[in-house]
Amino acid sequence: MKLYMHPFSQHCRRVLMLCHELNLEVECIAVALDRGEHKTEDYMTLSRTGLIPLLVDGDFRLAESHAIMKYLSAISADRAFYPAEARRRAHVDMWLDWNHTRLNPPVQTIAIQQIMMKEKADRSVVAAAHDQAREALGILDRALRSGESIGGATTLADFSIASTLALYELIGGGTLAQAVVAAWFQEIKRRPSFQKTGPAMTSQT
Numbered sequence: 001m002k003l004y005m006h007p008f009s010q011h012c013r014r015v016l017m018l019c020h021e022l023n024l025e026v027e028c029i030a031v032a033l034d035r036g037e038h039k040t041e042d043y044m045t046l047s048r049t050g051l052i053p054l055l056v057d058g059d060f061r062l063a064e065s066h067a068i069m070k071y072l073s074a075i076s077a078d079r080a081f082y083p084a085e086a087r088r089r090a091h092v093d094m095w096l097d098w099n100h101t102r103l104n105p106p107v108q109t110i111a112i113q114q115i116m117m118k119e120k121a122d123r124s125v126v127a128a129a130h131d132q133a134r135e136a137l138g139i140l141d142r143a144l145r146s147g148e149s150i151g152g153a154t155t156l157a158d159f160s161i162a163s164t165l166a167l168y169e170l171i172g173g174g175t176l177a178q179a180v181v182a183a184w185f186q187e188i189k190r191r192p193s194f195q196k197t198g199p200a201m202t203s204q205t
């Protein structure tokens with residue numbers, strides 16, 4: 001299998017974390033986003049969405065990080081991270097959707113403003129995105145405090161949310177003010193799958 005990716009991408013990191021956790025071998029192919037490689041005719045033909053990550057498994061191509069994670073879980077014998085039982089699975093899906101719609105968007109906005117726009121970054125956009133991210137983290141904190149962990153045991157939802165938080169930290173989100181989220185994040189950071197992925201990626205599965 002091949003994964004078209006970029007080492008700074010949180011969407012790619014969550015897929016790579018799962019590959020490590022499941023012991024799945026995947027060949028990483030870096031896509032030079034800064035040179036617009038993802039908008040070339042060749043890549044657009046391959047990916048359809050023009051985004052990374054893109055998984056290629058034989059003649060099967062799949063974009064969207066969460067769809068890829070669900071596919072990898074489905075083809076793996078190990079179902080621990082995406083439980084088959086309806087309610088547990090629905091719960092994982094809920095937190096995946098929540099990350100896609102509530103936490104990840106403001107973090108991505110801050111990243112684009114700071115990394116791509118640099119001195120042209122719009123401070124009011126960045127400030128508003130920080131407010132939204134903090135509000136989302138408050139929601140996550142309450143959920144974790146209630147004793148209802150975000151996916152039951154460690155699941156795809158943990159990898160997805162942790163990958164977003166890793167980017168948030170990298171772009172100066174600062175120390176997480178939400179104690180329970182911070183403790184949960186520390187636990188995830190201890191996993192080899194977290195340590196072997198991300199911007200400082202030293203090995204590719």
Ligand SMILES: N[C@@H](CCC(=O)N[C@@H](CS)C(=O)NCC(=O)O)C(=O)O
Pocket residue numbers: 009010011012033038050051052053063064065066
């Ligand atoms: N919802 C998609 C988002 C993927 C995404 O936004 N990827 C970014 C890199 S982190 C990208 O390809 N950006 C290029 C662009 O927007 O032109 C997923 O979960 O895979």
